[in-house]
Amino acid sequence: MKKIAILFFISLLTFSCSSDDSRNNNPNLPSIGFNHTINLDLPQFNSLDFPNNSEVITTDGVGIKGVIIFNVDNTLYSAFELSDPNIAPSSCSALSVNGIRAESNCGNDNAYEIINGQQLEGEGGYPLLRYQIRREGNTLFISN
DSSP: OHHHHHHHHHHHHHHHOOOSGGGGOOTTSOOOOOEEEEETTSGGGGGGGSTTOEEEEOOTTSSSSOEEEEESSSSOEEEEESBOTTSOSOTTOBOEEETTEEEOSSSSOOEEETTTOOEEESSSOOOOOEEEEEEETTEEEEEO
16 A cells, blocks of 8 residues: 555656746747857957946857847846747847847837846737856856
8 A cells, every 4th residue: 555655646746747848938939059158358248347238149059030138237147039039030030129128120019128028018928038147257158
């Protein structure tokens, strides 16, 4: 009887655990993997030395259309995909960054906040795709 109870408990745990693979199940954006580093000592990244500033990275292989990096407070940074998450990648799907907003170039009203990635206006309902970012010294490490 004790063995049956243990097997029942193990099977219950196995089937009740769920994966987080569906947390980012946006059908508009393909799944990609990348690692990219940014040296904050380089002059092209001077804007990231100050809180509430952003930088757009459009290097090939970094994100789908690129990455938006936002300096929250010199210790906390956010990084998001530059593609509009509510439109399949196309010639107009790269967002334009204006202050803390990223806005669509595809003739719709889609707008997002680059601090937390939430949609501010428009249709579709998907937030910006968040990437992992961490700072070590004067280097930012961005990955997916």
